[in-house]
Amino acid sequence: MLVRIVRMTFQIDKVADFHTIFRQSQPIIRSFPGCLHVELLQDADNPVIYSTLSHWENAAALEAYRQSDFFRDTWSKTKILFSDKPIAFSLYPVTIS
Structure with missing residues (x-):
């Protein structure tokens, strides 16, 4: 498993x-092959800082998602914010055992 932050x-x-974008995107991201989990976290000290935490079966699954049209479209809408x-x-x- 690979964890992406x-x-x-x-x-x-x-x-x-951003809340709107994430609310619409989260179920689609979860449906991508190899995605095991995705959630949104807010910084405890700064309310304008957010992190996404996602779990992927492997690096190839994450990379396939990152190369998708859906990711490119969503990222282009997000990064301008x-x-x-x-x-x-x-x-x-x-x-550790």
């Missing part, structure tokens, strides 16, 4: 627009 800082007057550069990274869960 994308941290985004929005213009204060664009947060509601930012007030700062987004930060994205992928992680693998670690089990």
Whole structure:
């Protein structure tokens, strides 16, 4: 499994627009092959910072989603709402025995 986190800082007057985009997009993202989970988190100290947390079967599934027309369209609508550069990274869960 691969965990993807994308941290985004929005213009204060664009947060509601992002909420609309995410509400419409979340069920579609969840239906992509290899997507196991997707949720939205809000920063505890700054209400204009949000992160998406998604779980993917593998890196290939995430990459297929990122290359989709749906992702390109959604990302183009989202990135114009930012007030700062987004930060994205992928992680693998670690089990220590």
